[in-house]
Structures are given as C-alpha cells and as structure tokens.
Amino acid sequence: MLNRRCFLAVLLGPAFILVLALPLPPGGAFAAGLEVRAEAFIQSMAQEALESLTQQGTSREERIKRFRKMFNAHFAVRSIGKFVLGRYWRKASKDEQAEYLSLFEDLMVTSYVDRFQRYAGKNLNILKTRAEKGSAVTVFTEIARPDGARPVQVLWRVGARGEIIKILDVVVEGASMSQTLRSDFGSIIRQRGGKVSGLLEELRVKTASLKADAGN
C-alpha cells in the first residue's frame, strides 16, 4: 500500500508540477492536467475509504456518519440529485426541492455505505483516464473481489471547476448509478400522477427503513 502510494506520488508529483508550471494553452494540455488530478483524486478517495470505513469494530452508525462526510465532500450531490429527478426538478416547489435533496443524500449514504467499503485501498486499481466534453474526465478502474473472481469494472465520471473536483456518476459494469436512479424515481413519480410529493413520501419510508437496517 505504502509502496504504491509512494510510487504514485513520485509519478504524479512531477507531472502535476510540470502541468502547473507551463504557460498553458487552452484545451488539450489543460485537460491532461485534469486527468492527472482526477486519478489522484480517485486514488486518495480509495485510501480515505480504507482508513475511515474498513476498521474493525466501528459501529454501522459511525460508518454512516463517516461515509456521509465523504459523500458530501467527493460527490456533486446537488448536480446528481437534480439529474436524477430530471424534468420533475422544475415542477417541484422550493421546499420540495430542498427536502428531496436531503432525502436523496440519506438514500445514497445508507444504500452505498456497505457497498463502498469494497472500493477501499488496494482493491481499487486505476486502468486509464479519458477526457470528456466540458471539464470532465472518466477514470477507468477495476475493483478486485475477495474470492479472486474477475474484477469489477467501475468508471468514475469526474467534473472540475477551478480547484474543486467532484464525482458526477459511477458506472459499474456498464450500469450508471444516476441513470438507474433516474429510471427508479421517474417510475415512482409517474405512478403518483406526476407529483414529486409522492416520491418524497416513498423516499421518507425507504430511508427510514434503510437507516434502521442492521447492514448485513
């Protein structure tokens, strides 16, 4: 672990400084800088997950608390939440939007806290990075599985604005988290006569039951 971190630091450090030091033309060179930053960002998040989520003897409540902090720090929660609600975002009142974002955060944190542990530390291996339209990049990773089965392919869509860098979407074996949630929430809203309040009701029930869950 330490070796890998050192190796990365040695590898990425000079590249980072080089990119910063050069008078940058817009476009290509700038994007390359973002690719390096995005990789370092994903790598350090995996390390953070290892340190804060996988310790023995930590209660689930404590892990949820720590993961909530990580989730808010590293994910573009508001942007993802808006995308997931799609066209219904505009139809929601200000109060509904606010409650939705809060419940959405709760749902993400309680759903992913147990799954996210697997993305910790050396389980995550960065394969390559590709620049996307706008100031976004996709970091291609594979996550090792404990039983030695074929690793899981996970893509991280990362966006940047200035110094801030955040995850926009996670794509696991071709299935996008935000796309899937959008289908899920959209279906509920349609069943509730196009009303966001119907979705909020179901989200309240779901998040309450997930919080109470023992997390097995």
Next chain:
Amino acid sequence: MSWHPAHGRHVRVSTLVLVVFLVLAGGCATMPDPGDPEAVAEFNKVNDPAEPANRAIFELNRGLDTAFLKPVATFYRDVIPQFFQDRINDALDNLRAPVIFLNDILQGELDRALATAARFMVNSTIGILGVIDIATEMGLEGHDEDFGQTLAVWGMPEGPYVVLPLFGPSNPRDTIGIVVDFLVDPFNLWASNSNRDFAVFARTGSRAVDLRAIHMEALDSLEKTSLDYYATLRSLYRQRRADEISNGKGSANLPAPGLGQAPLDDGQPPPGDGIKTSEKTSRIR
C-alpha cells in the same frame, strides 16, 4: 408477446394459462397526454408499452424465485464449498463455448472467436471437461456472446421491453436470441437426438442456481435499496445489454449529470434549505 417455443413445451400448462390470463387482464400501459411533449418523450424512452402485463409476469417470476430458486441457490451458496461452486461454474461456462464461438464468428470478431475456440480446446482436455478453467490461468480470458448481441451488432433494434415468464427481463431481439442459441447449441442437439432431455433440464437448472447464487448479494441489495424494483431492473437490464453488445466499450458514453452552469455543489446545503441546515451541519461535523 413472443413465446419461446423450445422452452415453452416444458412449461406447465397451468402456468401458461395463468400467464395468458394475466397478460390479457393486464393490458397495455396508459398513453401519456399527447399535448405534453415531455411526457410523450419519457413514455417513448421508457419503451415499455405492455408495462402492466410485464409487471404481472415480473411478480409471478418473483413468486417462483422466492418459493423455489432463491432457497435452492441460498443453500447451494452457503453449503457447497466455494471450490466446488467454481468448478460447476467453469464447467457450465465451458458448455457455452460453442455458442459463443458461433456468435463471435457471426459478429466478425475473428480474434475473439479464436480465443473462444482455444479456450474450449484447452479447458475440455487439460481442464477435464471444462471443470477447471485452465485457459484463464494461462492468460486466455473468456467472454460471453449470444445471438441477441449478434442481432444487435447486425443493426436490429431491441424493440419494447418484455418480461418473459421464468427467463425474466428481455425484449423481442433477445427473445429471438435465446431461441436461436438454444436450437444451435450442440449440447442440446446431442441431448434431444439421443433422447436425453433430462440433460437439458439438468444443465438449465444448474445454470439458474449457479447464476442466482452469484448474483444473490447484488440482487438482494437492489431489492432493498430501490423504490421501484421493477423499474430499476428494467433500466439495469438495458444498460447491461448495451454494455455487453459493445463488449464493454460503450459504457462511458451514457448521458450523465454535468456540472453545467449550475453552481458546483460543494457539500453545503443549497440555499433555501433552511429547515435542515443546522441538523445537517451537526450531522456532518
């Protein structure tokens, strides 16, 4: 709704009658208001015109799963040592190789066809009838293909979403794929030509248990965390198939949330979130 002739004859008549009844009773999804272009666009994107009937079959499949498949798969996962589970999985994978090879060829993927053929030869001999996937150990990794994917590569559209009895999420293109793969599979041909239909049952049954056990954790977690399990699986099925068709190369091209012109979320509660601000802050820090 298309039927699956090869397997259809194995399905109990009573189940058939029930399914037909449910399909007729379920009918079709309610059309959106044609004056609302966004609703119409959404309806077309969901592409599930027989949704009520599909949901009925989905619930039927879920009932059968809860009653039969899941208990057996749970027992298999918890009681049979992982080593033997892996051997069974390898053997079942190896049996699929001829069909994968054929579809590699039909898709014009000659390198992949050669890899499949080499794997089949190595695993069927040194790997003792496929029980040990020696080829992967030698660096010759396997992949999956099916005729549904071949039709997609040939340009056939998927058509509307369909939930098949027993087989689960599908569409007309993949339904044709299941039938064709079944009919050309040398193992099935051998079994039916030599009056060994039980062998087909045994293989299909073991495959169902094997796959159900492998996906147990993921499915349980999805069922627990999704609001609408049906809609979640519908979306996942389409995304997974698109990924498989492109052999894993297309998944980065999905539309995703963008930071766009919106203020970049920095983890602070959005303005107007007055109610929960203090609670949220205290929760985080």
